[in-house]
Amino acid sequence: MRGRVTPGGFRLGAKSRSFGLGALSVVVLLAAWHLVTAGGYISAIFLPSPQQVVGQARRYLADGSLVWHVLTSGRRVLAGFVLAAAVAVPLGIVLGTSRTAKALFDPILSIIRPLPSLSWIPLTILWFGIDEGQKYAIVFMGTFASALLYVMESTRRVDPLLIKAAQNLGATRLDVLREVILPGSLPGIISGLKVCLALAWTCVLSAEMVAATHGLGALIWFAKDWNNMALVMVGMVSISITVLVIDSAFRVIEDRILPWERHQRRRDT
Amino acid sequence: MAASIIVADRVTKVFEEGRRDQVVALKDLSLEVTEGEFLCLVGGSGCGKTTFLNLVAGFLPPTEGVIYLRGRAIAGIEPRAGMIFQSYALLPWKTVAGNVEFGPKMKRLPRAERRAIAERFIRMVGLTGFEHFYPGQLSGGMQQRVTLARLLAADREVFLMDEPFAALDAMTRQVMQEELIRIHEQSGKTTVFVTHNIDEALILADRIVVMSSRPGRVKASIRNDLPRPRQVDVQLSPRYLELKTQIWGHVEEEVRRQIEATSGSARAQ
Numbered sequence: 001m002r003g004r005v006t007p008g009g010f011r012l013g014a015k016s017r018s019f020g021l022g023a024l025s026v027v028v029l030l031a032a033w034h035l036v037t038a039g040g041y042i043s044a045i046f047l048p049s050p051q052q053v054v055g056q057a058r059r060y061l062a063d064g065s066l067v068w069h070v071l072t073s074g075r076r077v078l079a080g081f082v083l084a085a086a087v088a089v090p091l092g093i094v095l096g097t098s099r100t101a102k103a104l105f106d107p108i109l110s111i112i113r114p115l116p117s118l119s120w121i122p123l124t125i126l127w128f129g130i131d132e133g134q135k136y137a138i139v140f141m142g143t144f145a146s147a148l149l150y151v152m153e154s155t156r157r158v159d160p161l162l163i164k165a166a167q168n169l170g171a172t173r174l175d176v177l178r179e180v181i182l183p184g185s186l187p188g189i190i191s192g193l194k195v196c197l198a199l200a201w202t203c204v205l206s207a208e209m210v211a212a213t214h215g216l217g218a219l220i221w222f223a224k225d226w227n228n229m230a231l232v233m234v235g236m237v238s239i240s241i242t243v244l245v246i247d248s249a250f251r252v253i254e255d256r257i258l259p260w261e262r263h264q265r266r267r268d269t
Numbered sequence: 270m271a272a273s274i275i276v277a278d279r280v281t282k283v284f285e286e287g288r289r290d291q292v293v294a295l296k297d298l299s300l301e302v303t304e305g306e307f308l309c310l311v312g313g314s315g316c317g318k319t320t321f322l323n324l325v326a327g328f329l330p331p332t333e334g335v336i337y338l339r340g341r342a343i344a345g346i347e348p349r350a351g352m353i354f355q356s357y358a359l360l361p362w363k364t365v366a367g368n369v370e371f372g373p374k375m376k377r378l379p380r381a382e383r384r385a386i387a388e389r390f391i392r393m394v395g396l397t398g399f400e401h402f403y404p405g406q407l408s409g410g411m412q413q414r415v416t417l418a419r420l421l422a423a424d425r426e427v428f429l430m431d432e433p434f435a436a437l438d439a440m441t442r443q444v445m446q447e448e449l450i451r452i453h454e455q456s457g458k459t460t461v462f463v464t465h466n467i468d469e470a471l472i473l474a475d476r477i478v479v480m481s482s483r484p485g486r487v488k489a490s491i492r493n494d495l496p497r498p499r500q501v502d503v504q505l506s507p508r509y510l511e512l513k514t515q516i517w518g519h520v521e522e523e524v525r526r527q528i529e530a531t532s533g534s535a536r537a538q
Binding site for chain 1: 352356360362376419
């Protein structure tokens, strides 16, 4: 997939160079962490050593519970996020292209948008109890308004000249929507959804800290109660790794459905 | 003498800017274009050349007056007129072939037929082998060739070109001009070509219309009797210089008037 139009090998070199630099900075960070904890500069009460964190991770990996927590949180994120996207994308396109619809929805949207997902916890617990439905609802409420705004914005940002050109070539309103507005707003929609996915993680984690027995948020919160900072950090690192994995999966999808952007991305990097 | 295909009858176009300001882009413009003619509209910036093209394409309605295309008044996006824009306006998510096929696709032609048409015109503009490239991977000159092929494939009765070569470097522009002459000779399509470059107009046009600056009107209509086929060396002939001097005389007067008008209004503010 990559390298099909790779002009010369130097690009590959530049890529492996930046990968090397990235790896180096991670190694330096880990080394510094090791030095300050092993040398006793920072007490283990405030910052557990890398060895302690790895030890905890091993224990929770061995009995499978860490994977279980990751999967639980991941499922909640995904369900809530997919639900929000499924409503926000079509609605956003309608709102982005129709002035009447926009005038109708704008006030509601500006009321919902500033509410942080945490503020929805009491109401959603009242409505859904503390089971899975409530977690999905939190993610939905926490990401929906932003997703909708991103979609509306990207729809509205489609170059009007392209619409004009398409009309000049005989496109009807529906053609314009399908051939110009949809593909034209797709890159913006996808990058907006990426932001919303990260948002969904913060929603789930905070929801899990308040009311849950499983999931990474619950794990971190229990670990805090047990005063096990190493386990807290295991939970934090798990979040980072999970989000990284999901992000790269997203990038693969992006390359697939935005083939025209691939060469541009390559040129930019 | 051939029949008129485009007839503009005392066309006025006023743009409302803000609540009080009005810009009269065109005032009582009357103009006839004959079948198969290559007409260049020349004038300084703000003389309403582009506005006139937008009116013929039906992107804008005239404030007063009518433009007829083969005797039928233009109202709304005009399916018989095809436009080329200075900034290409190619759909970035479609390949060269996809862009060229767009017009036939909007006509709901079967896929095989679309392919054949696209292939033919891609060959005509010399882009065979680049069918599967995205516009972002091509140079400006190549992108403008794609718009030419797209216009030809859409099979319009009238070609409107809004400074299509203005963004190209001098050498590419010269090559493109020669290709356009060749294509015009082959297709025989009536072409209205807007430019502020007198040399370009003299190479391309059968007739050159100089427009007055704001409000836009026909200031002079000059038949370009330079022999065809025209090559670059036509620029060395005495007749070329004679015509150029004559046209420049008209244009210069307008440009001076325009500069005085704007500096006058600047002083007034």
